[in-house]
Amino acid sequence: MKKNDIFELEITDMGTDGEGIGHYDGMTFFVKDALIGDVITARATKLKKNYGYARVEEIKTPSTFRVEPQCELHKRCGGCQIQALSYEKQLEFKNNKVRNNLMRIGGFSEAELDSKMQPPVGADNPYRYRNKAQFPVGYDRDGNIVTGFYASRSHNIIPVEDCRLGVPQNKEILDIIKEWMNECGITPYDENTHKGLVRHVLIRYGFTSKQIMVCLVINGDSLEAKRRAGNAADILCERLSKIDGMTSISYNINKENTNVILGKKTVCIWGRPYIEDTIHLLSYPDFTPQGTGITYQISPQSFYQVNPKQTEKLYSTALAFAGLTGNENVWDLYCGIGTISLFLSQKAKQVYGVEIVPQAIEDAKNNAKLNGITNAQFFVGKAEEVLPQFYENAKKKENITDDTASTGRTDMLRPDVIVVDPPRKGCDEKCLDTMLAMSPERIVYVSCDSATLARDLKILCEEKYELMKWQAFDQFSHTTHVETVVLLSQQKPDDTIEIDLDLDELDATSAELKATYQEIKDYVLKEFGLKVSSLYISQVKRKCGIEVGENYNLPKSENARVPQCPKEKEDAIKAALKYFAMI
Secondary structure, three states: OOOOOEEEEEEEEEOOOOOEEEEEOOEEEEEOOOOOOOEEEEEEEEEOOOEEEEEEEEEEEOOOOEOOOOOOOHHHHOOOOOOOEOHHHHHHHHHHHHHHHHHHOOOOOHHHHHHHEOOOEOOOOOOOOOOEEEEEEEEOOOOOEEEEEEOOOOOOEEEOOOOOOOOOHHHHHHHHHHHHHHHHOOOEOEOOOOEOOEEEEEEEEOOOOOOEEEEEEEOOOOOOOOOOOOOHHHHHHHHHOOOOOEEEEEEEEOOOOOOOOOOOEEEEEEEOOOEEEEEEEEOOOOOOEEEEEEEEEEOOOOOOOOOHHHHHHHHHHHHHHHOOOOOOEEEEEOOOOOHHHHHHHOOOOEEEEEEOOHHHHHHHHHHHHHOOOOOEEEEEOOHHHHHHHHHHHHHHHOOOOHHHHHOOOOOOOOOOEEEEOOOOOOOOHHHHHHHHHHOOOEEEEEEOOHHHHHHHHHHHHHHOEEEEEEEEEOOOOOOOOOEEEEEEEEOOOOOOOOOOOOHHHHOOOOOOOOOOHHHHHHHHHHHHOOOOOHHHHHHHHHHOOOOOOOOOOOOOOOOOOOOOOOHHHHHHHHHHHHHOOOO
């Protein structure tokens, strides 16, 4: 086998990025735009020792799951990796993606996952669902101004007039902006020369309110025109404002040489600096309307889920998983503009939200006022910094020791529920440690990346929690992205089974019989405020010359990476061993 060889390939599986997978001549091949069930003529494009990449030359026998995409540009654009796959199969693919990551990375068994799995939640309409779009602006080969999307793994703009995932109003807005740029002599930004004015066009649409926002991201301080009488900004506003629902027109200044789309400063030049939209509470699990909703003010920088219809299902599920009765105190980490926080506040006693973006926290506070919500409080900063710092400062301020904190004397230190909705990188280790120290009864984890979700759940479930439910959500139809909601519950001390043991057969030493692993854990928590695992205790025991079972806490696989006990926890465990006269 060599590069450019042509061969017949049956696609028997699909990878996490939607690529087809087939096997030929002892090698595994990954093929873009091939679907499970296809029989294709493939051309080898890159070869490694045991695997390679190929492209589709011809589809000889189409998969029974193959459908005709609505968008003729889906292959070139790269934004809809699996639009040619039937929607039912898309849901199965996404559910399996989450399930496989939870097994492979999280270490959960197949039987456990299947028993805790809720059916994947699909969209009523997998098209026209996006309430936000960001269009790069540039030139085509003929020098015409174009807007569209970047081709996969490049910054080459594929002109897109009407993306089928976005709202129809996008096309009308883009046509007006391109015509205005041509008439006023306003140039697109060039990434190579760093010259030109307009970098991106950001459009937001409120599905409930029908309000529209347009924000031009510019490489300059204002919308200056090279020609035509009159103020360019006024001309643009005059034309865009005629569109039904137009509510906010602004520009955002980004003069940095960066791939980050938005800069720090936004100037509103017409209407309000925000639009509003409402997320409605639905019953779970049938997702029928409950008649109540939360209205949010959304600025250009706001994080707001792009699929509002699915978001109602997603947040209603998170609320249902939280099991709130009106008496609970809840922390919402990575809270954004308070979307989940304010949703939770409807059934919680008190909600505390944390978010790194100051403007988002201001939006969250305004959203609370807008909805007359008084039981939500918000903090600015990284969750992995704010939460540990708050935990320590609050203990000092209230003169609370680790012992009294663990008894639940303060609501903020011992919340009933913690909800996390982190970015794709997942939760920071310090944040996870503090969550374990705060020891809520339940954790609801909302994830946009099932790989980092699995990594974090492994840590939480090894220490203290049990996986109770998980459910996949199709927030991004026709793409390979998937959201997941997970419920974790504390493992109770009385969750035990009775067994008969012959101590002679165990050959236990006298030191081992002086304290159980649970007693050591309880002592370390009481005296040092630290959570330690049985694995860490066994490691320290071995260091101190105390015998433990030959196979106790050994890794399940030969190449597994075993975490080592940190110095702080090792010292605490040694103190416990001394207390129990084991060393």
